[in-house]
Amino acid sequence: MTEWIIGNIKDVKYWTKNLFSIILNAEVNNFIAGQFAKLALKINGEKIQRIYSYINSPKDKNHEFYISNIKGGKFTPYLYKLKINDKIMISKNASGIFTLNNIKVCENLWMLSTGTGIGPYLSILQDGICFKKFKKIILVHTIRYINDFNYLYIIKKIKKKYKNKFVLQIILTRNNHINDSILYGYIPNLIRSGDLEKKIGIKIHKNNSHVMLCGNPNMIKETRKILEINKNLSRNFINKSGNITSEQYW
Known part of the structure; x- marks a missing residue:
């Protein structure tokens, strides 16, 4: 079962109309480069979650995720609208064997x-x-x-x-x-x-x-x-x- 913690949005980079990155700070456990985290938001009373690979080095204190905004999607349009100091749920432990x-x-x-x-x-x-x-x-x-x-x-x-x-x-x-x-x-x-x-x-x-x-x-x-x-x-x-x-x- 996923252990969730609260992360704080430090920045949102809007690269193009459909591509953006979010940078957040959260006390996650150590991860291995190549692994991914689960991100989640409460949307209309329902917790929606997706997985995204860490972009940053495991040595960095802030964590960055590169995202494609899916038109009509259930999750990414809400990520796209996040602002600095907004809260987001992130899995405390990373997953994946793409290392x-x-x-x-x-x-x-x-x-x-x-x-x-x-x-x-x-x-x-x-x-x-x-x-x-x-x-x-x-x-x-x-x-x-x-x-x-x-x-x-x-x-x-x-x-x-x-x-x-x-x-x-x-x-x-x-x-x-x-x-x-x-x-x-x-x-x-x-x-x-x-x-x-x-x-x-x-x-x-x-x-x-x-x-x-x-x-x-x-x-x-x-x-x-x-x-x-x-x-x-x-x-x-x-x-x-x-x-x-x-x-x-x-």
Whole structure:
């Protein structure tokens, strides 16, 4: 059963019309980078709850969550309207196994994400343990438009600190060409065609790679299938080691 505590809203960042982040302070128990919390509000007399990944490092005192405002949704429109000093319920204990704890050390760690699925990776990257465990971290982030990349300032800090150990590849799904460093399309298709690996200059191989997947369930399902068939990778479980770790929330 979930143990709830009250958090205090410290800030709300409105990135775009549909994307925002809430920052809150609450005396939660220690969590592992990559885990998620439950957030809840009383809405029309009913407690509505959803799960969101921590974006901040476990070392931070404030906790940040990256959220897509769902039009007509039962929960996110109310989160969107929160103001500084408003109260919110948060689970005292974090959950989830989308962490580095169950991933064996290898040469290349691939972090593939769509939309707000970048959230747990931001926590893992800011925590920094991944850079001691793997030789190279490749973050692949798919968004519709370049303006939807709302945590670039964090990525720039990480790139400055870890330099060539960290690789970022942005993928846009809308045809608005920005520059030659950006890919266009969808992760599964770009892996199938070989364009993603060619662009980055690194191969996904079962002997030296682990792939993490987070975001749209269709992306996860299709990408996992391609990795299993085309790359001979296997799913990673607590009791059975593999090369693919995934997380999805809906």
